[in-house]
């Protein structure tokens with residue numbers, strides 16, 4: 648079988664600017680630097696992400712899905728989109744003041760997401776009752792929704 652050469656070239660810079668009214672959000676200063684799977688290589692070929700809060704204080708992300716997130720040819724892997732929703736929606740709960748882990752993440756894939764395109768992740772903390780915090784979100788670009796999710800976060804017990 649012919650061996651496939653791995654392309655090690657780094658993709659050029661991308662524009663992850665936010666929209667008018669968004670302010671940059673410093674995730675590591677809130678939750679530490681452990682979010683490396685999605686956020687760990689800001690100049691690499693997997694994901695490139697920048698966080699913001701919008702004028703309603705909801706967490707937003709601009710994210711680029713690089714060639715290393717490929718699933719179907721030329722498009723993002725479903726697990727790559729789920730990983731992004733796990734991180735962003737969990738982080739949205741932390742940003743709203745809840746110390747949580749994600750207990751359940753329900754993702755619907757709506758459209759194939761082309762690689763090397765900057766898209767937006769929107770999130771909204773919709774409820775907080777007892778230890779359960781529900782966050783909804785989606786990966787989109789304009790009117791096109793690539794994936795949407797409901798994320799049940801559970802607050803961590805005091806250790």
Ligand SMILES: CCCCCCCCCCCCCCCC(=O)SCCNC(=O)CCNC(=O)[C@H](O)C(C)(C)COP(=O)(O)OP(=O)(O)OC[C@H]1O[C@@H](n2cnc3c(N)ncnc32)[C@H](O)[C@@H]1OP(=O)(O)O
Nearest residue numbers: 678733734735737738741748749750751778799801803804
């Ligand atoms: C040491 C950690 C430090 C963390 C510091 C993080 C800092 C940085 C964060 C950055 C932002 C995050 C971004 C990444 C987010 C992730 O990716 S987190 C990683 C993925 N998640 C996990 O690995 C979680 C693994 N699961 C667990 O740890 C435990 O199952 C849980 C979720 C803490 C719950 O366990 P528990 O504390 O024993 O609570 P339990 O009594 O079972 O459940 C409490 C309630 O929640 C409900 N519930 C629990 N799980 C579920 C579920 N899956 N479905 C439906 N209901 C559920 C129960 O039914 C129960 O309801 P009630 O009976 O009270 O009505």
